[in-house]
Amino acid sequence: MRKKILKTMMCAITAMALLAGCGSSSTENTTGSTEETVTEDTAGNSETGSTENTAEAADYTGTKLVIGVESGAPNIEFFKNNVSEFESATGITVEWVEIPHDNMHERFVQEAISQSGAIDIYDTDQPWISEFASKGYLEPLGDRLSDEDKNDFYEAALDASSYNGELYSVPFFVHTPIVFYRTDLFEEAGITEFPKTWEEYEEAAKKLTKDGVYGTIIEAKQAGEPVTHLVDWFYQAGGSIIDADNNVTVNSPENAEAFNFMLKMMYEDESVMPGSIGYDNADVHNMFMQGKVAMVKNWPYMFAMAKDPEQSKVSDKFAVAIQPAGKEQSTAAWTWGFGISSSSKNKDAAWEFIKWATSSEKLAQLGIANSNPVPRTSSLEIVTNDSSLTEFDKESIQVMSDALQYAHNATENPNFPTIQNELSYTLSGIMTKQVSVEEGLAEAEKAIKEAIQ
């Protein structure tokens, strides 16, 4: 009987090999044609590029720009609603390729490796900038952005959009997590000032935990977003992931201290919502808006939702603050921006779009529409002078912008998505006590070293 199995298996394998043999010639053809098209494309591209450069005022009438964006994101909705303004001014038509956020990276990887230029502009989530730039998939933009503009953007914003000192994306959005807290509960608990240090934060969380409301949430779902908050904890403890000389520094006493502090709040103080270990930012804003938690660290996007009584039960009972400091006052800065695909055939038209979308005026409008921090000083001025915003809005936007002073780029390494993925195991494993802090960090350091070698 065993012989029979073997025989049939051999038959199957031979058949597959035969089939494979037949197929191979056609694959070669396909790959062959890819190369051809690619070379043609680049040739055509440099030609058109040079003619456009020499022309005084380029005429883009009839040019179609394809922009790959996150579906459903409020900042993209803003650009979509206003793009007709750009289209009528330039004669360029814009087509949006909308991709769910969870799948954007996967799709952009495919687009990039196809080098077909099917997408001209990528809506870049910051961790991807170094990654794509290091592989030559993004067009350097440093020469295109004027010095005046460079000075106007926050340093943290441009820094976070750069790789090896070169700019690869112009940010339309820069943010760092801040703390949202319940003013009414603070008053009840007799806390007059928002905690400035970890210790004060811990004390406050303990005091605020009562009557079914928890002090805070520490996200630990095994996913990318909670890792961004972990980076903040590391930074505040004086730790890091990769140092300036590109050494992996995950397994450090500082990072261990950060984890021990988080574990203490979670398991000893019990001031952290117990489900936290399975949460990401969406759970965080839901819990906060339902009034189940007194302080949460989250992204500025939550502000517009939390103050909307249609969605929030705490719309008039909260305020925002800069994250408390540990050994250091520090967080990671994150941007969303537009970058040009290096295989785009419409780079100059794409730059026209970016200039329009990231102009001081447009970014101010975006900030006002979504109550978001803005990445340009001049935009912030417009926002603070805007009469449609309340004092509360303005103060809050100011806090979000001030928070950026302490923010740094965490994603300079082109393998950041891999690092983020590894750290998601570490975070979730340690916080669910499947591994000890020491084991978890040692494993992470080993895995990251292997992955980025």
Added chain:
Amino acid sequence: MSGKTGSISIREKKRRRAGYSLIAPACLVLLVIFFVPLLYAFAISISDSDAVINNSFRFVGLKNYFSVMTNSKFLAALGHTCFFVITTITLEFIIGFVVALLLYREVAGSRVFRLIFAVPLMVAPVVSGLQWRWLFADQYGIINALLDKLGLAAPLWFTQVSTSWVAIIVANLWLATPFVILVLLAGLGGLSEELNEAAAIDGANRIQTFFHIILPQLKPTILIILVIRLTDAFRIYDLVYILTGGGPGGGTEVLSTFIYKRIFSDWKFGQGSAAAFLVMLIICALSFLCNKWMSEEE
């Protein structure tokens, strides 16, 4: 081949030709549409990642295969997947048989019931994953609210590996069992009634009838379900990705999520493809064994 022609009767020759004419169109289409990309994927698996990144193939032999096979995350994912496959398929068959046999009785309203049991098939795994994440949510989720009402301590589903598995398996059972029910029902419909009647006259009780008369006749049906479900369960992706993302702490990482991460977040295209071919080999071997096992028992 031409030398042998003489020994084959003209009728047999005609038969064969008829057979090829039936099979050929589908095989040609498969060859063109699927085996070309499959070959491409295979080429990626024996090259370094430059094959994809810069479109320049560089043969590295079986290096990717070895590095995957010695990767502890791959082995863990393999273990998790096996655990998942065995658990879910066993439960699917138990529930599937109970429901199919109940439906087979043709009680009042059985048409409506049939329709109801087919409903989960119409829900895409992506949608169902999101739906179950919503149901299992620990504060605003209805499952925990109902458990609370019943006075049961509701677990925080996604904070432990064990309860995360419960959530994944429940969601998967909901999604996959209807297929088992439906095909079993079609199989039951094809049974010879004479045999059942004969058994009834012989005075065999229900359980005896089930194990000695119905089950052996259903063998081909069971086999097809087993192999289809085995291959699907082995490749589970959407549900795990949406419900747990492979967590907590990698405790629910399965083969497909492992491959996905290798390819799309690590740019290790070669290793991802190699892992996929290893998975394919495992599934091939398993379904082959199923086939063997089923035909041997006869």
Added chain:
Amino acid sequence: MSRRKIMNSLVFLLLAIFSVVTLFPIIWTAITSLKTDVQMFAIPPDLLPHPATLSHYKEVITGNFPAYIRNSILVTFFSCAISLALGIPAAYGFAKYGTEKTKPVFAAVTAVRMVPPVAMVIPFFLIIRNIHLSDTLLGLIITYIPFELTLIIWMLKNFFGQIPREVEEAAELDGLSAWGILLKVVLPMSRSSVGVAGLMAFLFSWNEFMFALSLTSTKSAQTLTVGIAGYVTSFQTFWGSMSATGILFMIPAFILTFIFQKDLVKGLTAGAVKG
């Protein structure tokens, strides 16, 4: 007699319980789709929407939903039709005209279902892009055919294999060719099996997400699953609109199953492959 009645009531009761469990997640999705945003996240959850709102449905229907559903229907219809047209003869051929030579071919066919699709995304993406079919319905149809085809061949080979040889021999004596027997004799008596296989193929392409996501770009080809996934953003998940779309998404599949159900029952009660 009365014992039979008791048994029947018991069976009915059990089936009713299973039905409730089966329908519950969908009912809950329906309830969610009618809630306002703030009510949706109430802790503990409210059992009924008050006030009920149709705003999510309104939002969905005035959005891209009509385009998505059109694409889903077209892709599913054509990929299923082509797969059935190719798959039925092939399954019959493998089942009844199989030789030692066709066995390995069948093994290779079934291998299609054993590759994790994740690994096939990049090859398909690059090839479809190179033949300029990306973001077209045709590109998706082509991609889905192998998956549906193997499912159909696989399931039907088994069913056809159960048909007693005498049936075909009688037909052969009447002078029918292999194709003639298939079309005139075998198919009419295998309606339910073909139906089940067709339904499985339908559901595959109706529910497929991974390829749909990577092979389409705009609403000219994006299908409903891609549309639904778009409600999960990095900022928030739009549960209301997503639930509403989820409910609307089921309707065509439900109608089809409903129509098909009668046929299935007929096929079953007639003793589908009794010979």
